[in-house]
Amino acid sequence: MAAERPRRIHLAMSVGRPAGQLWRRKNSRIEEAFSLPLLSEVARAAEDAKFDALFRADNLRLDPSRVRASGPPHYLEPMVVLSALTARTEHIGLIGTASTTFNAPYTLARQFATLDHISGGRAGWNMVTSTVGEENYGDQPLPSKAVRYARAREFVDVAIGLWESWAPDAMVFDREAGVFADEARIRPIRHRGEHFSVDGPLNIHRPPQGRPVLVQAGRSDEGRDFAATYADVVFAAADNVSSAQAFYADMKNRARRKGRDPESLKILLGTHVVLGATEAEASALEREWVEGIDVGKAIAYLQTVVSPHLRLAELPLDEPIPLTLLEEAEALREEQYQRGAAWLRTHHGQTVRQLVIKHRQNSLHLGFTGTPEKVAAELAELFHERAADGFVLSHSHLPEGLELLTQGVAQALRRAGLFRNDYDGPTLKHHLGIA
Structure with a gap:
């Protein structure tokens, strides 16, 4: 055999x-x-x-x-x-x-x-x-x-x-x-x-x-x-x-x-x-990528992914997204926003700036640098x-x-x-x- x-x-x-x-x-x-x-x-x-x-x-x-x-x-x-x-x-x-x-x-x-x-x-x-x-x-x-x-x-x-x-x-x-x-x-x-x-x-x-x-x-x-x-x-x-x-x-x-x-x-x-x-070269490239992100436009785009009803642009950039906002996202039933709401939940505790940068880098995928x-x-x-x-x-x-x-x-x-x-x-x- x-x-x-x-x-x-x-x-x-x-x-x-x-x-x-x-x-x-x-x-x-x-x-x-x-x-x-x-x-x-x-x-x-x-x-x-x-x-x-x-x-x-x-x-x-x-x-x-x-x-x-x-x-x-x-x-x-x-x-x-x-x-x-x-x-x-x-x-x-x-x-x-x-x-x-x-x-x-x-x-x-x-x-x-x-x-x-x-x-x-x-x-x-x-x-x-x-x-x-x-x-x-x-x-x-x-x-x-x-x-x-x-x-x-x-x-x-x-x-x-x-x-x-x-x-x-x-x-x-x-x-x-x-x-x-x-x-x-x-x-x-x-x-x-x-x-x-x-x-x-x-x-x-x-x-x-x-x-x-x-x-x-x-x-x-x-x-x-x-x-x-x-x-x-x-x-x-x-x-x-x-x-x-x-x-x-x-x-x-x-x-x-x-x-x-x-x-x-x-x-x-x-x-x-x-x-x-080298690791240093890869890290430099990632920084170059991140520094080129227009945070304002990235917030607007992320909002279209997780729901236009959420007020991401009104939140402080460097404070964690409030739990109430996550609950509001999860309560939405429009099918095109369900995955984005689940993504927000998995990143509870991160700031708006961290979230939009991560999303612009990797969308909803795994990312690797090195x-x-x-x-x-x-x-x-x-x-x-x-x-x-x-x-x-x-x-x-x-x-x-x-x-x-x-x-x-x-x-x-x-x-x-x-x-x-x-x-x-x-x-x-x-x-x-x-x-």
């Missing part, structure tokens, strides 16, 4: 702009933020380091008031960017975000099938149920969370049906008999549901992976159930170890209750890292403590931060025997070790 392969860390790179105010550094290359040469350079560095995947986030709205201080938004359209990167990479996975709220399943099924084909089986779809952006898509009020997730479940069922509408052996390519494909192995799906009516079949044959890797990032009960049902990968967010461990255990248990092998569901924890060649060896050791500890199967990382600054991440951190994990020396196969599913 073959020995079970030991667990190893999975790494994805979030492709965006430099962190916080580090775009202001003289050599930040911020002018190239939207250029394909720079994006390709980042992608190839991650691939040379044997990262599992690149990840492109997305946002369907823009707040102009944030652009002045924060630098350019990093929301180039994911499918266009990833399609361009297929020609500049050979092995690394390509995960893009697309909404089930503002799209049609036939369109997205075609797009991700195309990406999977032209990349040779490296496509992944981060499935999101949008909570913002309705003003740009007809200006109708967003449906409730329950309706959005009901739509999402039907959306994914339709997409999977379309990807599977071509049998694996439907393509014949029999030149002598003149048979390109066996039409009996191509079937319409004839879906009629509450939200969609789709006949099919898809006009693209079965993707190389069968279906692209499915990724999900919701933390609500509805989101967790959705992920346990459909996802191959969950992007997790936590700003302390205990909450990361609790989320990890809950998702594995949910997968088990769905009849799945819990190890087939990979939990990748979002992290923000600031790397330096040398590659130190950060790698902290990531390894989280991995061993079953807080994550891997991590979604981003370079804090260019060009040094990218090299310290892809060479320093990845190499330190490799020396510890926790990260691959080379890719195991051609597809993203191979990289993730999923069937």
Whole structure:
């Protein structure tokens, strides 16, 4: 009987702009933020380091008031960017975000099938149920969370049906008999549901992976159930170890209750890292980041996250947030503010200034500052403590931060025997070790 392969860390790179105010550094290359040469350079560095995947986030709205201080938004359209990167990479996975709220399943099924084909089986779809952006898509009020997730479940069922509408052996390519494909192995799906009516079949044959890797990032009960049902990968967010461990255990248990092998569901924890060649250099970079934060604007933004009803701007900057305000936040029932209220509770006792700086640095994610060896050791500890199967990382600054991440951190994990020396196969599913 073959020995079970030991667990190893999975790494994805979030492709965006430099962190916080580090775009202001003289050599930040911020002018190239939207250029394909720079994006390709980042992608190839991650691939040379044997990262599992690149990840492109997305946002369907823009707040102009944030652009002045924060630098350019990093929301180039994911499918266009990833399609361009297929020609500049050979092995690394390509995960893009697309909404089930503002799209049609036939369109997205075609797009991700195309990406999977032209990349040779490296496509992944981060499935999101949008909570913002309705003003740009007809200006109708967003449906409730329950309706959005009901739509999402039907959306994914339709997409999977379309990807599977071509049998694996439907393509014949029999030149002598003149048979390109066996039409009996191509079937319409004839879906009629509450939200969609789709006949099919898809006009693209079965993707190389069968279906692209499915990724999900919701933390609500509805989101967790959705992920346990459909996802191959969950992007997790936590700003302390205990909450990361609790989320990890809950998702594995949910997968088990769905009849799945819990190890087939990979939990990748979002992290923000600031790397330096020395501890002093890393600390200096973090100070540079913090000193560039406009506290007034940061308070205004944090208030939109935890609730516009809270009066953060009226509180003394260097005094702890009153317990009554936390209770007021927790009493709110608007779904988009529940996570922010819980975040406030976990940081009870900190001042307004401390809170807004922490939020601007790491949002609601874990953050690490130090040398590659130190950060790698902290990531390894989280991995061993079953807080994550891997991590979604981003370079804090260019060009040094990218090299310290892809060479320093990845190499330190490799020396510890926790990260691959080379890719195991051609597809993203191979990289993730999923069937």
